[in-house]
Amino acid sequence: MKSICGVEGVTAWGEKKGKFGLALIRADGVAAGVFTTNLMKAPPVKVMEERIRRGTLSAVIANSGCANAYTGTRGHRDALYMASIGAEALNLPAEEVGVASTGVIGRYLDLPLIREQCKRVAPDLARTEEAEVLATRAIMTTDLTEKHSLVRRETFSVGGITKGSGMIAPNMGTMLAFIYTDAEVTAPALRESLRSATRRTFNRIVVDGDMSTNDIALCTATGKAGKVNLQEFSIALEECCRTLAVKIAEDGEGASKLLEVTVEGAPGEEEAAIVAKTVISSPLVKTAVYGADPNWGRVIAAAGRAGVEFNPDRVNLWMGDGQHSVPLVTSGEIVVDLSRAKALMQGKKVTFTLDLDAGKSKATAWGCDLTEKYVEINGRYTT
Amino acid sequence: MKSICGVEGVTAWGEKKGKFGLALIRADGVAAGVFTTNLMKAPPVKVMEERIRRGTLSAVIANSGCANAYTGTRGHRDALYMASIGAEALNLPAEEVGVASTGVIGRYLDLPLIREQCKRVAPDLARTEEAEVLATRAIMTTDLTEKHSLVRRETFSVGGITKGSGMIAPNMGTMLAFIYTDAEVTAPALRESLRSATRRTFNRIVVDGDMSTNDIALCTATGKAGKVNLQEFSIALEECCRTLAVKIAEDGEGASKLLEVTVEGAPGEEEAAIVAKTVISSPLVKTAVYGADPNWGRVIAAAGRAGVEFNPDRVNLWMGDGQHSVPLVTSGEIVVDLSRAKALMQGKKVTFTLDLDAGKSKATAWGCDLTEKYVEINGRYTT
Numbered sequence: 001m002k003s004i005c006g007v008e009g010v011t012a013w014g015e016k017k018g019k020f021g022l023a024l025i026r027a028d029g030v031a032a033g034v035f036t037t038n039l040m041k042a043p044p045v046k047v048m049e050e051r052i053r054r055g056t057l058s059a060v061i062a063n064s065g066c067a068n069a070y071t072g073t074r075g076h077r078d079a080l081y082m083a084s085i086g087a088e089a090l091n092l093p094a095e096e097v098g099v100a101s102t103g104v105i106g107r108y109l110d111l112p113l114i115r116e117q118c119k120r121v122a123p124d125l126a127r128t129e130e131a132e133v134l135a136t137r138a139i140m141t142t143d144l145t146e147k148h149s150l151v152r153r154e155t156f157s158v159g160g161i162t163k164g165s166g167m168i169a170p171n172m173g174t175m176l177a178f179i180y181t182d183a184e185v186t187a188p189a190l191r192e193s194l195r196s197a198t199r200r201t202f203n204r205i206v207v208d209g210d211m212s213t214n215d216i217a218l219c220t221a222t223g224k225a226g227k228v229n230l231q232e233f234s235i236a237l238e239e240c241c242r243t244l245a246v247k248i249a250e251d252g253e254g255a256s257k258l259l260e261v262t263v264e265g266a267p268g269e270e271e272a273a274i275v276a277k278t279v280i281s282s283p284l285v286k287t288a289v290y291g292a293d294p295n296w297g298r299v300i301a302a303a304g305r306a307g308v309e310f311n312p313d314r315v316n317l318w319m320g321d322g323q324h325s326v327p328l329v330t331s332g333e334i335v336v337d338l339s340r341a342k343a344l345m346q347g348k349k350v351t352f353t354l355d356l357d358a359g360k361s362k363a364t365a366w367g368c369d370l371t372e373k374y375v376e377i378n379g380r381y382t383t
Numbered sequence: 384m385k386s387i388c389g390v391e392g393v394t395a396w397g398e399k400k401g402k403f404g405l406a407l408i409r410a411d412g413v414a415a416g417v418f419t420t421n422l423m424k425a426p427p428v429k430v431m432e433e434r435i436r437r438g439t440l441s442a443v444i445a446n447s448g449c450a451n452a453y454t455g456t457r458g459h460r461d462a463l464y465m466a467s468i469g470a471e472a473l474n475l476p477a478e479e480v481g482v483a484s485t486g487v488i489g490r491y492l493d494l495p496l497i498r499e500q501c502k503r504v505a506p507d508l509a510r511t512e513e514a515e516v517l518a519t520r521a522i523m524t525t526d527l528t529e530k531h532s533l534v535r536r537e538t539f540s541v542g543g544i545t546k547g548s549g550m551i552a553p554n555m556g557t558m559l560a561f562i563y564t565d566a567e568v569t570a571p572a573l574r575e576s577l578r579s580a581t582r583r584t585f586n587r588i589v590v591d592g593d594m595s596t597n598d599i600a601l602c603t604a605t606g607k608a609g610k611v612n613l614q615e616f617s618i619a620l621e622e623c624c625r626t627l628a629v630k631i632a633e634d635g636e637g638a639s640k641l642l643e644v645t646v647e648g649a650p651g652e653e654e655a656a657i658v659a660k661t662v663i664s665s666p667l668v669k670t671a672v673y674g675a676d677p678n679w680g681r682v683i684a685a686a687g688r689a690g691v692e693f694n695p696d697r698v699n700l701w702m703g704d705g706q707h708s709v710p711l712v713t714s715g716e717i718v719v720d721l722s723r724a725k726a727l728m729q730g731k732k733v734t735f736t737l738d739l740d741a742g743k744s745k746a747t748a749w750g751c752d753l754t755e756k757y758v759e760i761n762g763r764y765t766t
Contacts, residue, residue, distance in 0.1 A: 040687030040695050070683050072696065072715060105680025106717055283666075284761055291762025297488025300453050304423030312423050313455065332455060334489055372755035378667055379674025 003148035003159040005132040008182040009222030010159070011125040014138025015117055019103070020065035020110070021138035022117035026090060026125055027180050029222040031057035031098075032191040034198045036215035042069035043079040044101040048216055051083075051098050055187035057220055058096035061086030061118065062176060064139050064163070067214050068101040068109045078109045085115050089122035100176050100216050102141055102163065132161065139163040139176050142377055145251045149243035151236045156183040156225040158236045162244040164207075164251075175202060177217040177244055182225035183233050193234040194219045201241035204273060204365040206281045207252035217241075249366035254373030258349045259289050260322070263303075264362040265355040271308045272356075272363035278306035279352065279365075286370035289350045294319065294341035296328045299352055309358070316355040321347045331357075386531035386542040388515040391565040392605030393542070394508040397521025398500055402486070403448035403493070404521035405500035409473060409508055410563050412605040414440035414481075415574040417581045419598035425452035426462040427484045431599055434466075434481050438570035440603055441479035444469030444501065445559060447522050447546070450597045451484040451492045461492045468498050472505035483559050483599050485524055485546065515544065522546045522559050525760055528634045532626035534619045539566040539608040541619045545627040547590075547634075558585060560600040560627055565608035566616050576617040577602045584624035587656060587748040589664045590635035600624075632749035637756030641732045642672050643705070646686075647745040648738040654691045655739075655746035661689035662735065662748075669753035672733045677702065677724035679711045682735055692741070699738040704730045714740075 004010050004025065014023035033052040035045050051057065061082060068075050068082075079099050087094040101109070121138075125131070136146045140163050150159040164175035185193070198217055219237070250258045261279045266272035279285055282302040288295040296317060304312065313332035318325045321344045328336040344350075350369075387393050387408065397406035416435040418428050434440065444465060451458050451465075462482050470477040484492070504521075508514070519529045523546050533542040547558035568576070581600055602620070633641045644662045649655035662668055665685040671678040679700060687695065696715035701708045704727045711719040727733075733752075 038684060038687040039693070040683055067680075070680055070695070070717070104678070105684060106719075283757075287758050287761035290758065293762060295487070297450075297453055300423055301421060301488060304421040310422070312453070334453070336489075370758055372758045374666075375670050375673065375753055375755045375758065378670030379676060 001129050001132060001150065003132050003150050003161050004178065004180045005127045005129070006150045007157050007159045007180040007222065008224040010180045011127045012131045012135035013121045013124040013126060014135040015121055016138050020113060021063060021140065022114060022121055023062045023135040023138035024059060024086060024090065024118065024121050024125060025135060025178055026059045027220045027222050028058045029220045030055060030185060030187045030190055031218065031220045032187060032194045034194055034217045040070060042067055042101065042214045043071060043075035044068050044099045045214055045216060046076065047079040047083060048098045048100060051095060057098050058092050059086060059090050060098045060100060060178060060218065062100040062139050063114055064141050065103040066101060066107050066109050067103045067105050069105040069214055071106070071108055074108060078111060081111060082109060082114055085118050089118045098218065102139060102176055102214055136161045142253050143251055145247065147244055147247040147251065149240045151240045153232065153236050156181060156228050156233065158240040160240050160244050162248060164248040175215050175217070175248065177202065179217070179219040179240060181219065181221045181237070182223070183221055183228040184223035184226050185221045185230070185233060189230055190219060190221055193237050196234065197238040197241040200238060201245040204277065204363070205245045205249045206277055206365065206367045207249065246366050249368050252368035253377045254371040255368030256371055257289055257369045259286065259367045259369060260349065260351040260364060262351070262353045262362060262364045263356065264353065265357045265359055266308065266361045267359035269361045269363050272361050273365065275303050275306040275308050275354065275356070276363050276365035278302050280367035283370055286367065289345065290369035290371050292342060292345035294336065294338055294345060296336060299354065303354060310356040311358065314357040316357065318353045320344060320351040322349040322351055325351065325353070384512050384515060384533070386515050386533050386544050387561065387563045388510045388512070389533045390540050390542045390563040390605065391607040393563045394510050395514045395518035396504045396507040396509060397518040398504055399521050403496060404446060404523065405497060405504055406445045406518040406521035407442065407469060407473065407501065407504050407508060408518060408561055409442045410603045410605055411441045412603045413438060413568060413570045413573055414601065414603045415570060415577045417577055417600045423453060425450055425484065425597045426454060426458035427451050427482045428597055428599060429459065430462040430466060431481045431483060434478060440481050441475050442469060442473050443481045443483060443561060443601065445483040445522050446497055447524050448486040449484060449490050449492050450486045450488050452488040452597055454489070454491055457491060461494060464494060465492060465497055468501050472501045481601065485522065485559055485597055519544045525636050526634055528630065530627055530630040530634070532623045534623045536615065536619050539564060539611050539616065541623040543623050543627050545631060547631040558598050558600070558631065560585065562600070562602040562623060564602065564604045564620070565606065566604055566611040567606035567609050568604045568616060572613055573602060573604055576620050579617065580621040580624040583621060584628040587660065587746070588628045588632045589660055589748065589750045590632065629749050632751050635751035636760045637754040638751030639754055640672055640752045642669065642750045642752060643732065643734040643747060645734070645736045645745060645747045646739065647736065648740045648742055649691065649744045650742035652744045652746050655744050656748065658686050658689040658691050658737065658739070659746050659748035661685050663750035666753055669750065672728065673752035673754050675725060675728035677719065677721055677728060679719060682737065686737060693739040694741065697740040699740065701736045703727060703734040705732040705734055708734065708736070
C-alpha cells in the first residue's frame with residue numbers, strides 16, 4: 001500500500017460520480033489540524049476546527065464538487081448535518097466525525113446526494129490499496145494525478161493523501177490533506193509537529209496565489225505502533241507532507257513543469273521563504289519557465305520586490321533541472337551561458353537557487369509554470 | 384493635439400526600429416518623479432532619481448528594447464552616457480537631461496544604436512500631433528495601444544503619455560509615464576501632487592503582480608500658463624494619471640477585458656485599496672472574467688485573504704459592465720441571478736463593487752483578465 005491504509009488502524013473508501021465525490025476515512029486517535037487563514041472560512045472548516053479542539057477524532061467525511069463556502073447559517077447547518085450523516089453510517093458519536101468540502105464556492109451542498117453516496121461508501125471501508133485509491137479520487141477536483149505518500153520508519157509509519165491543484169497560495173490553497181500515523185503522540189505534540197511541517201511544506205507551494213476558503217490539513221495518530229522518538233516522528237511527518245506538497249505543485253492547474261526555488265544566504269528562514277515564494281508566484285517567472293526561456297532577470301526582479309533587504313551586487317544565481325545546474329549570476333556579475341541555460345529548461349523540472357549573501361538561512365518553495373491550459377481550466381469553471 | 388504637445392513649452396519626437404525605440408522630450412521646468420520601489424532598481428532609474436532631486440529638468444531621453452537593468456557599474460556608466468548623448472544632441476548641460484529605459488533585463492544598452500537614433504530624432508523635435516504619436520510609439524514594448532491623455536482646464540493643461548503592459552504590479556509596473564503641465568507649480572508642491580496622484584492611479588493598476596525594476600512617473604511643469612489654484616491642479620493631474628493608468632490596465636498583456644473593482648465601506652482608503660488590489664490581482668478572478676463565468680465566490684475568497692478585517696455576513700457585492708449592474712450578494716445573502724450576471728460579462732469591461740460595511744472609505748483599482756495570450760506573450764519574451 002502506498003499511503004493512508006499503509007498505516008495501522010486506518011480504513012477508507014470513496015466514490016466519485018461526475019464532479020461529485022465522497023470519501024470516508026476511519027481512524028480513531030489523537031488529532032490535530034491546520035486550517036485556512038482566509039477570513040471567509042467555509043462552514044465545514046469551522047465545524048472541523050471545533051471538533052478537532054477536543055484533541056481526538058474517529059473519522060472524516062469529505063466531499064468534492066461543492067465547497068459549501070459562503071453559504072452562511074444554512075451552510076453551517078449543512079456541514080453539521082453532513083458530519084451526522086457520516087457518524088450515523090459509521091455508528092459513531094457525531095462529535096467524533098470531522099467534515100471537509102472542496103469545489104465551487106457559493107453553492108449549497110446536495111445533502112440527499114451525500115447521504116446516498118455515504119450509504120454506498122460506508123459498508124466497504126477497508127485497509128487495501130483499492131480503498132486508498134478510491135478515497136483519494138473521491139476528493140479530487142481539477143487534480144489530474146492522485147497524490148499519496150507513505151513514509152515508513154522502523155517502528156512507525158506516516159501516510160497521507162491530498163488534493164489540490166488551483167487556488168493554491170502561500171499559506172495553503174484549496175487543499176485537503178488527510179495524514180495518518182500509527183505513532184503514539186500526544187495532542188499538543190501532534191499539533192506542534194503538524195504546524196511546523198505545514199509551515200515548511202504546504203505553506204511553501206504556490207500555484208496561483210489564491211487562498212482557498214476551505215483548506216484543511218488533518219493528522220490523526222492512531223497510536224497502534226506505540227511510543228516513538230518525537231524528533232524522528234516530526235522529521236517523518238515533514239517528509240510525508242513535503243512529498244504531498246510537491247505533488248500538488250507538480251499537478252498545478254495546467255502545469256507542464258515543476259518549479260523549485262531555493263533561497264540561501266538569507267538573514268532568517270522566514271525571509272528566505274518570503275523571497276522563494278515571491279519568485280515562485282511571479283507570473284513572469286512562471287511563463288518564462290513554461291516557454292523554456294532563460295529570462296533570469298525576472299527571477300532577480302521578483303526577488304527585489306519581496307521586501308527582504310539584501311545587496312543586489314552580491315547575489316549568486318543558478319538554474320538547473322534537478323540533476324545539473326549552471327551559474328547565471330556570480331557575485332552580482334552576469335555569467336550566464338544562455339544556450340546551456342535554455343537546454344536545461346527542456347525537462348519536467350526547473351530549479352533556481354538564489355544566494356542572497358545576507359545570512360545563513362535557507363528555504364525552498366515549489367510551484368509550477370503558467371500555461372494556456374491554466375487559463376482554459378479557470379475561464380469556464382462553473383459553466 | 385491629444386497629450387503632451389498640447390501643453391505649452393513641450394516638444395517631442397521619436398523613432399522605433401523593430402524592438403528598439405528612442406524618444407526625446409524637451410520641456411524646461413520644475414520636475415518631480417516617482418520611482419520603482421524594487422530593490423533591484425535599474426541604473427537609469429538611479430540616474431533619473433538623482434537628477435530630479437535638483438527640482439528642475441530640461442529634457443528626457445528614453446529608449447525601449449533594453450531595460451539596462453541588473454547591469455551593474457557598467458549599466459550605470461551607460462545610463463550616464465545615454466543622458467549625455469541626449470544632452471549633446473539638444474545642446475543642454477548633461478545634468479538637465481533625464482534618462483529612462485524599458486525592455487529586457489540583464490542586457491547592456493546598444494549605445495552606438497542609441498547615438499544613431501538620437502541623431503535622427505533630435506533635429507525633428509516639434510509640438511505637433513505627429514511628434515507626440517512618434518514619441519509614444521518609441522517607448523512602447525508589448526503595448527498594443529498608444530496611451531495619451533490631455534486634461535484641459537480654463538487656465539492650464541496637463542498632458543501625459545505612458546507605456547506599460549506587463550510587469551504591472553501594485554506600486555507601479557514596467558511603466559514609463561511622462562507628464563507635462565504648463566501650470567506654474569513649485570517643486571515641493573509638484574512632488575506632493577504627483578505622489579498623491581500616483582498613489583491613487585498608477586499604484587492601483589495590476590496586470591500580473593510583477594513589479595518592474597524600471598518604473599518612472601515623471602512630471603515637468605513648464606510654468607508657461609502662470610500660477611494656478613493648487614487644488615485644481617492636483618485634481619487635473621490625478622485625472623490625467625487615471626486616464627493613463629486605466630489605459631495601461633486595458634492594454635494589459637493579452638487582455639480582452641478591463642476589470643474595475645471598487646471597494647466601499649472600508650475602515651480607511653488604504654484598506655479599501657488593499658482589498659480592491661487583491662481582487663484585481665487574483666488569477667482566479669481574472670480567468671473567470673475572461674471566460675465570462677460569473678464565479679463571484681472567487682471575488683469573496685480573494686477579499687477574504689486581503690488581510691483587512693470585516694464581517695463576511697454583512698458584505699454587499701454587485702457586478703456590472705460599466706453601464707448596468709446586478710446585485711450578487713446583499714448583507715451576506717446570495718441573491719445572484721446567474722444568467723443576468725453572465726450576460727453582463729460579455730462586453731469589454733467588467734466591474735465589481737464590494738461594500739464591506741466596515742467604514743466609510745472607498746477606493747478603486749483597475750486590472751484586466753488573464754488569457755492564453757498573456758501566457759503566449761510571456762513564454763517566449765527573449766527568444
